[in-house]
Amino acid sequence: MKIMNVEFVISAVRPDQYPVDALPEFALAGRSNVGKSSLINKMIMRKGLARTSSQPGKTQQLNYYRVNDEVYLVDFPGYGYAKVSKVQRAQFGTMIETFLSDREPLKMVFLIIDIRHEPSVDDCLMYDWLKHYEIPVCVVTTKADKIPKSKWDKHVKMVKKKLGFQTGDYHVLFSSETGLGRDELWAIINQTIAETSEEAEETEEVSIEK
Template structure:
């Protein structure tokens, strides 16, 4: 999909703030600093539109990116960031769980994991949660530019061993720098949303 217009329509913390227009939605989920903003910028062909930060825990709301009045990307706060209080973590957890389990226009989730290492317990828990609620999931191994290509097959094999993949879910390698995997991610999104 070629994206022409992008707006952050809404930053929401509860259902009454979600967008009223029912475009299909794809949620981007992952640990803090795993590369959700970089992925968004590559997919929408904009440098720096989704702000990347060296400070984990920056995203604190559900950010709805409106793409051409056809589709929403929903940037979900990163998990696994230790420096926020337990109370704040619980609040975020509730906000994320409410969105993922009740939102009808949600068509799928891109779960970002750091491709340079084995998935964390948080990653595995998130995937089990998505599986339990039968939400179609693309597991995206990011930062692959930092791993020699000769080791990519090994990374995929490690992911396959670590994650009990449900039929229909997929693993895709991705590099924001080289844009490797961009077309495959769009293909997956288009299949789930029927937006082209």
């Protein structure tokens, strides 16, 4: 996908702060410091728009990035960081559950997993949460450049087994350093947008016929 323009729109914490232009949204969820911001920067080909930090737990809102005036990438707060207070964790949980349970423009969640490590309990809970709400999910195993290519299949199998990965969900191997997986993720985004547009048109046609 050719990136023509990208804009950071808002850091939202409540539904009344979410954008109202109804553009399709693709959210990124994952543990603190798993590389969500780096992935966004590689996706949009901008080095510093999504701020990266060595301090886990820095992102505490839903950060909206509008790409080509066609789609939003939504960066979730990272989860699983022990130094974040219990109150903050509860607030994050409520914010994310509210978003996931009732956000019509949300088309898919990218669940970001560090390929070097077995998914955490929080990763598994997030995956189960997405399946409960019947939200399409793409598991993105990132930091692929950190392990030998010969070990990719073994680590991907480990991740899928731990998550209970279901047939029909997407998986993409990704590296923010090399750009591996970038085109594949954009293809999934474009395909999902096209499919949901077709479904909406079909629903509208049925309503008109009735």
